[in-house]
Amino acid sequence: MAAAVAAIKPKEVRSMKIEILGAGCQKCHALEELARALIGELTLAAEVEHVSDIKRIMGYGVLSTPALVIDGAVKCAGRVPGREELKRWLEGAR
DSSP states (O other): OOOOOOOOOOOOOOOOOEEESSSSHHHHHHHHHHHHHHHHHOOOOEEEEEOOOOHHHHHHTTTTEEEETTTTTEEEESSOOHHHHHHHHHTTOO
């Protein structure tokens, strides 16, 4: 009698896309540094892109920067979110 062997597929890891929108001011860099630090802490699979093209930024309807976009959804604009707030957003997008 042969034992049935079930193929076990590894859990698919979904990589989130994070966009930091802004021309490169001090707050934009602070937001990017915070996002990268939390991604590392939470061991998330994520692609981080700093978007400075005004047409792409306006495409999100963002009028003030820095802004944070996670998987296509604008999470905040015109400010750097607090550490815990950003952590909740990242964990929620997992």
